Amino acid sequence: MARGPSNRSAPIKITDVAAAAGVAPMTVSRVLNTPDRVSPETTARVRAAIERLGYVPNLIAGGLSSRKSRMVAAIVPTIAHPMFAGLVQAFTDSMRQAGYQVMLSICGYHDPDDEGLFRALLGRRPDALLITGSSYSPAALQMLIEAHIPVVEIWDVSSRPIDMMLGFGHAQVGAEVAAFFHAKEHDRCAVLVADDSRAVSRARGFVEGVAKAGGTLVREMIVPAPSTISAGREGLRSLLPDLGERCALFCGSDLMAFGVVTEARIQGVAVPDRLAVCGFGNFELAAQCDPAITTVSLEGVETGRSAATMLLRRLAGEEPRDADRMQVPFSIIERATT
Template identity: 35%
Template sequence: MPRLEEVAALANVSSATVSRYFNSPGIVAPATAQRIEAAIAATGYLPNLTAGALASSRSRLIAALVPDIAQSIFNDTMEAMIDALSVEGNSVILALTGTTDGRLGAQINAALSRRVDAIILTGIVADAAIRAQLRTSRVTVIETWGLPDDPIDIAIGFSHRAIGDALACFLRDRGYRRPHLIVPRSPRAERRAAAFAERWIADGGEPPTRFEVNVPSHFGQGRLSYRGLADLAVQPDVVVCGSDWIAQGLIVEAQVAGVAVPAQLAVTGFGNLRMAGDMRPTITSVDVDGARIAHEVNRVLRLRAAGTKLAERSIDVGFRIIARESA
């Protein structure tokens, strides 16, 4: 394997300058960087990341843990986050945790064994033992897509209860009176559904009917959920779906049955996936700024790498209700 000293000699710079090029490329003059890049191409040099990690106590490995990636509402956020982390010189390990604490714990142990610089979690970890383990790990831990009352380390997300409350107000203001909730079996979706029902009842409405589905959400659940509406004693005028995938399936099934959306039945989703704006009718949905989450994650990691103390432990990125044709 070619050595760093060979690259330095060919580029007519010191070995320290080549090291700076790899570790902090922004501080190397453009002309110098071009010579180093040419020397790297000519020699086929690859840096010894293991040696660099030992010298700097940083592995530049980031573990990103998500429940699933098939039809996932987290995909856009993960893509933006991985792109940004890569630009900063990090390598991202993407691991799937499913919905069980055992699988999550195994992936966390694997990440810690590889001496990652940070673990990025999707959602709030409920298991007390796992939370305690992460608190003592001395690794940056970032919980995303939620704002726990007491973060493990740093939380970057939004309030699911605030979303449920805002959706109830939004739909009441639009004149709907008989909501039906389709709730994925996850703590996040349950918080939104509970807050929706509390606000709806507090404003004088009857308790919403509801139907639960398994996670992860998928198109077929929406189709089955629509068929289940026939069993309700009172037919809803709006269905609040726990994901855009469920909303899409429900709208398609309603159209097959000759039911006009939203004239006869309104539908809302969650996640504001790309297809929500491509459907006909387009789907009213809750938008979470995945790019903002990715930006904040990278800001936190940069500050931690510089040894800067963070002023806040919870960063609320907020949300928006995107009103479209379906409701």
């Protein structure tokens, strides 16, 4: 879906909804708060106007809507992952130092009601938003555009970001890992990822990269999100019959890779001689594991700080600039598992 205009005019008000629906503002208020007091026909007309305009009711007590809340909202899929935990901590620390509090929302990996999530958060009138990802339903996208507040989308790339963007191409990561394995003369490869859109995109890039290099994909395994150590152990047990004499495995996270390496030791599979392993995220346990795990490194903590810097510049009144839409660099750190 094409993104809306980038100009940030005044937010939609209840009077705008009333005018669009041809009713009084009090009627709009009743539809929102006591719909049983309004006829079904009028309710349908008002709700159609609300959806069309992207109006979000103000849930803050009356009189506060014209003031700055000094609060920003951050939406991430999980904080159980070291990758997101470090990012959130760095973002929160930076915003707090500037006098802002962070309201954190954990959205998971498969939230079908992004509209409800954004409506609930925007109803608290945050001054800005940090969002993990860049895929929304049409109604949620319209809501974000009409909020007219600074928004930074992280951990993904989009050809039409809502406002600011700080991400990387997940498919490109997968392709780079495939090229890395090919350079080390691996022609039999497998991939193990959790079922979230970004990890699946990395897997897709890896599969295409293996095919481009003329290699053979032994197995593509997608397990329920989030990625875990136990999923890595189970994944290797499943892969064992197809392992052959030599295979290279790309894991969706370092947690999975740690589970794979642990299970390989139990099963007597030599790493890296028979099984080469690459993780994703550069978690501390990847470096401290024995053998230390090759991984894809991204600066999650620095991403949190950079996202805060972007938002703070805009909250201070600075105009948008090209540097507000950038890709985060990544690199493969080779260690003992390859």
